[in-house]
Amino acid sequence: xxxxxxxxxxxxxxxxxxxxxxxxxxxxxxxxxxxxxxxxxxxxxxxxxxxxxxxxxxxxxxxxxxxxxxxxxxxxxxxxxxxxxxxxxxxxxxxxxxxxxxxxxxxxxxxxxxxxxxxxxxxxxxxxxxxxxxxxxxxxxxxxxxxxxxxxxxxxxxxxxxxxxxxxxxxxxxxxxxxxxxxxxxxxxxxxxxxxxxxxxxxxxxxxxxxxxxxxxxxxxxxxxxxxxxxxxxxxxxxxxxxxxxxxxxxxxxxxxxxxxxxx
Amino acid sequence: xxxxxxxxxxxxxxxxxxxxxxxxxxxxxxxxxxxxxxxxxxxxxxxxxxxxxxxxxxxxxxxxxxxxxxxxxxxxxxxxxxxxxxxxxxxxxxxxxxxxxxxxxxxxxxxxxxxxxxxxxxxxxxxxxxxxxxxxxxxxxxxxxxxxxxxxxxxxxxxxxxxxxxxxxxxxxxxxxxxxxxxxxxxxxxxxxxxxxxxxxxxxxxxxxxxxxxxxxxxxxxxxxxxxxxxxxxxxxxxxxxxxxxxxxxxxxxxxxxxxxxxxxxxxxxxxxxxxxxxxxxxxxxxxxx
Numbered sequence: 001x002x003x004x005x006x007x008x009x010x011x012x013x014x015x016x017x018x019x020x021x022x023x024x025x026x027x028x029x030x031x032x033x034x035x036x037x038x039x040x041x042x043x044x045x046x047x048x049x050x051x052x053x054x055x056x057x058x059x060x061x062x063x064x065x066x067x068x069x070x071x072x073x074x075x076x077x078x079x080x081x082x083x084x085x086x087x088x089x090x091x092x093x094x095x096x097x098x099x100x101x102x103x104x105x106x107x108x109x110x111x112x113x114x115x116x117x118x119x120x121x122x123x124x125x126x127x128x129x130x131x132x133x134x135x136x137x138x139x140x141x142x143x144x145x146x147x148x149x150x151x152x153x154x155x156x157x158x159x160x161x162x163x164x165x166x167x168x169x170x171x172x173x174x175x176x177x178x179x180x181x182x183x184x185x186x187x188x189x190x191x192x193x194x195x196x197x198x199x200x201x202x203x204x205x206x207x208x209x210x211x212x213x214x215x216x217x218x219x220x221x222x223x224x225x226x227x228x229x230x231x232x233x234x235x236x237x238x239x240x241x242x243x244x245x246x247x248x249x250x251x252x253x254x255x256x257x258x259x260x261x262x263x264x
Numbered sequence: 265x266x267x268x269x270x271x272x273x274x275x276x277x278x279x280x281x282x283x284x285x286x287x288x289x290x291x292x293x294x295x296x297x298x299x300x301x302x303x304x305x306x307x308x309x310x311x312x313x314x315x316x317x318x319x320x321x322x323x324x325x326x327x328x329x330x331x332x333x334x335x336x337x338x339x340x341x342x343x344x345x346x347x348x349x350x351x352x353x354x355x356x357x358x359x360x361x362x363x364x365x366x367x368x369x370x371x372x373x374x375x376x377x378x379x380x381x382x383x384x385x386x387x388x389x390x391x392x393x394x395x396x397x398x399x400x401x402x403x404x405x406x407x408x409x410x411x412x413x414x415x416x417x418x419x420x421x422x423x424x425x426x427x428x429x430x431x432x433x434x435x436x437x438x439x440x441x442x443x444x445x446x447x448x449x450x451x452x453x454x455x456x457x458x459x460x461x462x463x464x465x466x467x468x469x470x471x472x473x474x475x476x477x478x479x480x481x482x483x484x485x486x487x488x489x490x491x492x493x494x495x496x497x498x499x500x501x502x503x504x505x506x507x508x509x510x511x512x513x514x515x516x517x518x519x520x521x522x523x524x525x526x527x528x529x530x531x532x533x534x535x536x537x538x539x540x541x542x543x544x545x546x547x548x549x550x551x552x553x554x
Contacts, residue, residue: 102350102351
């Protein structure tokens with residue numbers, strides 16, 4: 001419990017910074033949207049963009065002049081932001097003890113390494129949830145003045161649930177890298193590289209039909225906002241896949257960290 | 265009863281050597297010295313006992329229990345002072361110490377404040393504002409606050425001023441009298457000689473000798489340098505003299521044996537200057553290399 005509370009406190013500043021980034025991004029995004037809203041000219045402009053560009057930001061599936069359409073695009077950016085925050089928290093929370101050379105203190109306390117992982121992962125998870133709730137709240141505030149219908153709110157809730165799954169997947173990947181890699185300095189950069197790599201995979205799989213199988217390799221495709229909007233439900237096979245990935249990486253974290261030498 | 269036991273303890277970091285086939289026992293209530301040059305494997309040995317790293321072979325036992333398997337339970341009763349202390353920079357000293365105390369079953373509050381007073385530690389400063397020596401003091405308080413039964417001290421006084429060193433060694437003696445078993449690693453021979461009953465000498469990952477301190481002292485080389493006119497090398501052709509070098513009127517050599525025999529010879533000279541020194545650790549180790 002004391003580890004958990006200390007980590008929450010230690011990470012609070014980082015949480016505030018990420019909340020600031022999300023807020024900045026949301027406010028500037030919606031400021032642009034006031035120009036797009038019900039504006040037929042925009043569609044023409046968008047049609048003139050190369051399709052690859054639109055695919056990169058998931059803009060080909062949405063009508064940017066409507067609230068759900070615009071939020072669909074925002075969703076892509078949110079998923080990137082929140083996943084990056086999650087993967088960095090995950091990879092940092094274990095490996096920072098080695099980076100800051102505090103292992104000789106924190107790991108000679110009378111406590112099992114597995115309990116340290118549990119406390120730290122829970123603290124990082126709370127951070128992810130707090131950032132998600134903040135994102136949800138600020139989205140609600142910004143869409144309120146367009147008074148969208150009930151379907152939009154279902155879409156928004158499902159979107160947030162999807163974001164949560166993505167956060168946890170990347171948190172688990174980050175934690176695993178922090179636990180497994182003795183070269184702690186690389187854990188962070190590799191974690192972010194994996195995230196960006198999977199993001200580009202998701203663009204690739206959207207561009208070419210024969211690359212569609214790649215969607216299994218990238219969590220960014222597990223929760224397609226276009227599908228969420230059309231069907232108003234998650235694809236449960238991908239939810240199962242997500243849970244599987246999370247379980248594997250978390251189990252891997254416990255197995256590797258409790259058996260390896262600490263880097264001092 | 266042996267409190268600390270190493271049996272054929274071996275540690276390789278990949279291919280590079282940590283320690284090889286190290287065995288020793290430390291009895292209850294003993295102050296055991298562990299001495300060797302930097303990189304000999306002193307810290308590796310201690311870290312194996314604290315289960316920060318896992319042995320490649322052999323076993324480390326404390327209280328008769330395997331240090332890895334029963335790690336958390338054993339660590340309730342272990343205090344560890346690493347050679348360099350690092351704590352969470354943004355915490356205040358008092359918060360850090362309370363955080364540390366919260367992991368132990370017993371209430372450490374009183375002891376925490378007593379120790380802080382002895383070590384003259386300012387509790388309300390932030391860790392990252394502290395000097396190296398002050399961080400070390402935090403380490404000392406943190407390592408002792410739960411009144412451990414076993415203390416691992418790794419180069420404990422580096423960074424402390426002489427007055428604090430004295431305070432510290434008094435504290436360690438008190439802990440010892442209370443019943444604590446102490447494992448003191450150092451590269452400073454005089455410290456080990458003053459504090460310890462027995463000492464193991466480690467060199468390049470292996471124990472080269474394990475003796476009680478009195479024997480070591482008796483067997484110790486002295487480094488003698490004499491400045492005298494008309495001094496002759498042949499006057500010092502005694503058993504126990506080695507590395508004899510004469511340069512003009514300066515004669516220097518190592519001597520091992522009864523010090524009276526050599527002072528008697530020196531007494532016959534017209535000495536203008538004389539130094540008798542402890543040899544450096546490296547010089548002692550030359551003996552173990554022969």
